Amino acid sequence: MKLKFIIILLLFVKLTLAQELYVCESYSEDGKPVGVSNNIKIKPYGSAFYILLDNEKPLKDKSLFLFIDKFYDGKFKPFESKKLEVEKEDTWAVTSFEFKDPGVYEIYFLNSSQKRLTTQKLEVDFEEEYKSMRTKKTNNLGNVSFTGTNKSFIFCELVINNKPKNPLSILSLTQSEGKVFVYLNNNSPFGIEKIKVKFWKIDDNDENKEKLIDTKKYKIMPEWSDLFFSYDFDNIGTYRIEIYDYNNNFISANTLEVSN
Incomplete structure (x- = not known):
């Protein structure tokens, strides 16, 4: 009985972890993320990244909804949302998003039944190069x-x-x-x-x-x-x-x- 319980538990964990959300720089033709990070650096005018959902099995849906919440005033609040059109037999979906503001974000997908598929936390900050530039004088650039x-x-x-x-x-x-x-x-x-x-x-x-x-x-x-x-x-x-x-x-x- 104990062994049966362990097998059921492992199966549940496997199914729970089947869906993964990635923030990445690129992706392969078969939907594998490239350059994954949960702590990204952006330019002061913004930097674009891909947001990729790997479902590992057919999505069985024609629409997905991407939500991006931002943490401020002590909690995550709605920041941006986007609808994605997909095919039911697709096992992954991807879209791009331009991050312009530093902060902590919560990113997640909902299906057409409003069921949350997976969630990922993301930290966004300016590139170190830009941070140092802000303290430099620029009077010697000339015409x-x-x-x-x-x-x-x-x-x-x-x-x-x-x-x-x-x-x-x-x-x-x-x-x-x-x-x-x-x-x-x-x-x-x-x-x-x-x-x-x-x-x-x-x-x-x-x-x-x-x-x-x-x-x-x-x-x-x-x-x-x-x-x-x-x-x-x-x-x-x-x-x-x-x-x-x-x-x-x-x-x-x-x-x-x-x-x-």
Whole structure:
């Protein structure tokens, strides 16, 4: 009887541990996480990571719900949520998320029946390099020129360790949920603390006509020679993204096609 109880207990533990949630830098084609960590370091403007659910058996569901809670005022409170479309026969699911704020997070998935599948705690902090930069003076950078053709302005699916992954010129709303990463390498320090980004929609019938649809402002470090940020598009069309410094000096621009 005691042996039977132990076998049942071990089976229960195995089933309980079958589902695993990982925060990782990348993943393999068969859903194995790469670069797993429960203590990640981010850039001051944010860093993106993958959140991967390994179920080990078919999910038997068409939808999963990712929830990210953040710890403050003595308890975890709702911070972000996201719906994932999956196939019932899938044994794993993955999505990306850009962490911008240091802190302690609780990450978990719910199925369509609102049953919690698995939970993971995550600690987020700024990179040590950035922490030291905050104490350095930046008066000796001199004048910086943004002219020339050495800059790399890239649209991509994700940026990992300051490297753009899966560059693209056409963004699919269906496949990406409208999210794209903008990566700019200046090949020399920007020498500024803020940038201004303008988003223009090009007229479908006249490419010479543009409509300003959005403007964003970002803080950067003068020492940086590259930067990236994410943006969400809601509608199809052709868009031009322009980057300026705060004195409206042009830095760089690129065009992106957004399709269904």
